[in-house]
Amino acid sequence: MATKSTTAERPRAAAEPWRLALVCALAWLIPGAGHLLQGRRDKGLVFLVALTLMFASGLWLQGRIFPFEWSDPLVFLGAIADRGVGLPYLIARAADAGAGTVTAASYEYGNTFLMTSGLLNFLVILDAFDIAQGRK
Amino acid sequence: MPPAVPASHFLFMVAYALLVSIVFATLLKDQRRDQVKTGVTMFGAFLVAAVVFGWLMYPFPL
Numbered sequence: 069m070a071t072k073s074t075t076a077e078r079p080r081a082a083a084e085p086w087r088l089a090l091v092c093a094l095a096w097l098i099p100g101a102g103h104l105l106q107g108r109r110d111k112g113l114v115f116l117v118a119l120t121l122m123f124a125s126g127l128w129l130q131g132r133i134f135p136f137e138w139s140d141p142l143v144f145l146g147a148i149a150d151r152g153v154g155l156p157y158l159i160a161r162a163a164d165a166g167a168g169t170v171t172a173a174s175y176e177y178g179n180t181f182l183m184t185s186g187l188l189n190f191l192v193i194l195d196a197f198d199i200a201q202g203r204k
Numbered sequence: 205m206p207p208a209v210p211a212s213h214f215l216f217m218v219a220y221a222l223l224v225s226i227v228f229a230t231l232l233k234d235q236r237r238d239q240v241k242t243g244v245t246m247f248g249a250f251l252v253a254a255v256v257f258g259w260l261m262y263p264f265p266l
Contacts, residue, residue: 129216
């Protein structure tokens, strides 16, 4: 069944390669920015608030931002996930946050919040890419 | 100074389920009504699954 869509939600022609790169880079740097840039204001704001809140919750729950350790594949994958959220990650690193407290009851929850926020932002980046490609 | 971290595992799970449901519902649906419906369904499924799996694991000691 066809549904009504607003002008901003209608599929558009594929963007130039430089614009695709810009959308993806911005979407990584600031969660939701890729959608905001393309006129999807509501979605962009939801992603911005929810993913930033999720990452901040992970830090508050004493989770750890994993380093890139080639010797431990799971830590390495966790490190990639942590970095998916962009600016909040960079701010946390600059503030020396995310050391993690292994003995805290909330430590594993904190890790899960941190990694999930990054992984969800990867999905948000892909969605922004699809919109820029005119697929959505 | 940030507020003290609560010790409720259930609360952590509810917060996690809520945030993930919001993001997925927003990502998957375009209409507000569909987003709310999907988000509420997903959030409920998270909670029910957590309680069910919690009881299933109950007989197994760590």
